[in-house]
Amino acid sequence: MKLFQDIKNNKAIYKNIWIVTFPIILQNILDAAVNSVDVLMLNSVGQSAISAVSLANSLVGIFFMFLYGIGTGIAMLAAQYYGKGDYKTIEIVEGIGLKFSLAIAALGMLACLIIPGTLMHIYTSDAELIGLGEKYLMFIAPGLIFWAVSAVYTSILRCIGKVSTSTILEAVALISNVILNAVFIFGLLGAPKLGVVGVALATTLSRLIQFIGCVIASMGDAKVKLTFRTMFERHKLLEKDFFTMALPAIANDMVWALAFSAYSGILGHMDSDAVAAYSIVNVIRNLGCVMCYGIGAAAGIIVGQVLGRGNREEGIKTAHILLRLAVITGIIGGLIVLAIIPFALKKASLTDAALDYLKFMLLINTYYISGTSVNTCLIGGIFRAGGDSKFGFKCDTIDMWCYAVPLGLISAFVLKLPVKVVYFLLCTDEFVKWPWVLKHFYSHKWANDITRDEVD
Numbered sequence: 418m419k420l421f422q423d424i425k426n427n428k429a430i431y432k433n434i435w436i437v438t439f440p441i442i443l444q445n446i447l448d449a450a451v452n453s454v455d456v457l458m459l460n461s462v463g464q465s466a467i468s469a470v471s472l473a474n475s476l477v478g479i480f481f482m483f484l485y486g487i488g489t490g491i492a493m494l495a496a497q498y499y500g501k502g503d504y505k506t507i508e509i510v511e512g513i514g515l516k517f518s519l520a521i522a523a524l525g526m527l528a529c530l531i532i533p534g535t536l537m538h539i540y541t542s543d544a545e546l547i548g549l550g551e552k553y554l555m556f557i558a559p560g561l562i563f564w565a566v567s568a569v570y571t572s573i574l575r576c577i578g579k580v581s582t583s584t585i586l587e588a589v590a591l592i593s594n595v596i597l598n599a600v601f602i603f604g605l606l607g608a609p610k611l612g613v614v615g616v617a618l619a620t621t622l623s624r625l626i627q628f629i630g631c632v633i634a635s636m637g638d639a640k641v642k643l644t645f646r647t648m649f650e651r652h653k654l655l656e657k658d659f660f661t662m663a664l665p666a667i668a669n670d671m672v673w674a675l676a677f678s679a680y681s682g683i684l685g686h687m688d689s690d691a692v693a694a695y696s697i698v699n700v701i702r703n704l705g706c707v708m709c710y711g712i713g714a715a716a717g718i719i720v721g722q723v724l725g726r727g728n729r730e731e732g733i734k735t736a737h738i739l740l741r742l743a744v745i746t747g748i749i750g751g752l753i754v755l756a757i758i759p760f761a762l763k764k765a766s767l768t769d770a771a772l773d774y775l776k777f778m779l780l781i782n783t784y785y786i787s788g789t790s791v792n793t794c795l796i797g798g799i800f801r802a803g804g805d806s807k808f809g810f811k812c813d814t815i816d817m818w819c820y821a822v823p824l825g826l827i828s829a830f831v832l833k834l835p836v837k838v839v840y841f842l843l844c845t846d847e848f849v850k851w852p853w854v855l856k857h858f859y860s861h862k863w864a865n866d867i868t869r870d871e872v873d
Contacts, residue, residue, distance in 0.1 A: 430735050434742070437719055440584040441575070442711035445703075447591045464693045464767055466613050469549035471696030472540040475681040477557060480525045482674030483667065484565060487518050488572035489717055490663025493801050494655070495576035496718050497868045500725025504640045506655070507577065512647025513659050514569040517667075519648075522565035529558035540678075541685045541692070553617045560621030563628035570631045570643045575718055577641055582634055590627035594619050662867065666806035669796070669813055676817035680843050683825045684836065691836045693767055694774035701757050702782050705750035709790035712743050716798030724803055724866050733864050736799045740791070740858065747790030751783040777837050781844050788847025795858050805863035812850050821846035 491514040498506045528536065537550040567586065574583040600608050601615025611618065635643035684691045716739045723732040758779045762772055796809035825843045828834045834842075857863065 427734075427738060430731075430738055433719060434715060434735075434739065437575075437580055438711050438715040440580040441714050442708050444584040444587045445707035445710050447588050464771070465545050466549060467696050468541075468689065468692045469546045470553055470613055470616055471692065471699065472537065472546060472681060472685055473550040473553040473557075475540060475678045476529075476536050476554065479671070479674045479678055480521070480561060481564075482670040483521045483525075484518055484568040486667030486670030487514050487521075487663070488568050489670070489797065489801055490514070490659065490666040490806070491569065492572050492576050492717055493662055493666065493721060493804055493806065494658060494867070495573055496721030496802065497725030497804075497866065499577050500722035501868050503868070504577070507573065508641050508644065509647050509650065509652050509655055510659075511569060511573050511641065512644070512650060513652075513656060514572070515566065515645060516648045518565040518569050519562070522561045525561045526558040529554040529561070540682045541689075543689060546689075546692075549613050553613045556614050556617035557620050560617075560624040563621075563624040566643070567624065567627045567631050570635070573641055574634075575714070576721075580718075586627055586630045586634060589630050590623045593626045594623035597622055658867065662804045662806055665810040666801055669806060669810040672810065672813045672817060676813075676822055676846075679822045680825060683829050683839065683843070687829055687839065688770075688774075688836050690768055690771035691774050691840075693771045694778055695840075697761060697765055697767075697775055698778040698782065701754055701761060701779060702786065704757065705754040705782065705786050706789060707750075708746035709743065709750050709786065709793055712739060712746055712790070713793035713798040715739070716743075716794050717802045720799050720802035724864060725868055727866055729864050729866070732803070733861055736802075736858075736864070739794055739799065743790045743794035744787070747787035750786040750790060754779055754786065755783045774836060774840075778840055781841060785844045785847060788851070792847055792850065792854060795854050799858065800863045803863040803865045804867035805865070808857055808863070812853055816850040817846055820849055 491510050494510045495507045498504075498510070533551040533554040534547060536554060537547040540550075541547060567590070571583040571586055574580070574586075597619035598616055600606055601611045601619050604610035631643055681692075681695065684695050716736070720732050720736050720739070723735055758776065761779065762776055765772065765775060767775065796812065800806065800809055821843055824845075825839055828842050829839045
């Protein structure tokens with residue numbers, strides 16, 4: 418009843434949250450659905466194919482978190498300048514984001530093309546998985562360039578109130594990915610059956626299609642174009658803001674991504690059945706997190722726009738509402754995972770040992786998602802909306818690299834504890850940092866207007 422009364426008293430805020438959040442949640446649902454379809458298709462190829470793609474995607478996930486960090490970093494600036502009505506500065510911010518994202522994409526592409534085997538050795542010593550993973554990384558490498566450009570532009574679109582356009586562009590890419598996966602995995606329409614190579618090729622082509630869509634969408638947008646001209650311009654004050662506020666956000670996401678990559682490596686060196694189970698768990702957890710991630714992304718945009726208008730009190734009020742919604746969506750996400758467990762156990766083509774791991778890991782995620790939801794909303798959304806990205810970077814660095822990763826390594830390779838115990842211990846990371854995260858939120862020190870009147 419209290420929630421309904423709160424909605425009644427703050428109709429305008431909830432309406433704005435709904436307008437921004439719904440397309441993002443829809444996009445997350447599509448993304449999670451595509452990943453699920455990928456696993457179902459690879460299920461017909463075999464457990465090794467699922468495991469190899471999962472481990473290779475741990476590397477791709479690091480690149481994705483780089484892009485996500487750059488996207489949220491530029492959103493910190495773009496959302497507030499949109500609240501101020503300054504489109505010229507937003508286009509400059511876009512150029513700064515493109516400069517960094519393309520540089521990272523080029524490095525990632527070269528690494529996947531030149532040393533794919535070395536990269537796979539980080540996660541497993543299984544020769545079969547390494548061989549499959551090498552092929553996957555080499556064919557996905559070119560798509561990183563297209564993905565880098567699209568990630569920046571769609572982030573800008575969200576910040577300037579064109580969330581629906583961003584969602585449509587992502588939906589086109591994801592639907593293309595499903596269709597192309599089917600073609601290349603099963604050999605439809607006269608195409609050869611390519612297995613894991615087909616998955617990578619489908620991803621690259623779908624990102625090319627998305628890039629073309631971004632160019633077309635930009636042609637019809639009179640306010641903020643997808644332009645590479647601003648990449649080569651110098652704007653010292655804005656670049657300084659990017660370095661001081663956006664880079665800690667990027668570093669934060671990298672710390673987070675590398676830690677989860679380390680989790681995969683720990684499990685990968687313990688038991689091949691655990692890797693297979695973990696790869697399916699990641700897909701199902703993403704299904705449970707679609708609303709959580711939607712609230713987190715919307716929080717960064719909405720609160721940033723309000724703070725950019727100079728309305729600090731309304732920004733704080735909106736943030737409190739978003740936190741309440743994050744708690745609710747975390748609970749709902751856990752229930753979604755719980756409902757999927759019987760279906761997953763029935764359909765997964767895994768060994769009995771892997772199925773046992775799968776059931777245990779999914780049960781852990783029925784409550785683990787709540788921790789993810791709250792932290793994503795606060796660290797990845799609200800704090801960054803006010804330019805406070807350093808707190809999250811420090812918090813996640815200490816939590817994951819001074820606590821969770823060492824705990825996982827010691828429990829797995831020194832104490833030699835069972836896989837289930839190691840996984841349970843790794844999944845305490847989200848809750849350990851709650852006291853500090855919540856204390857920082859209620860201090861309201863994060864609520865700042867970071868816009869400038871002069872940007873040159």
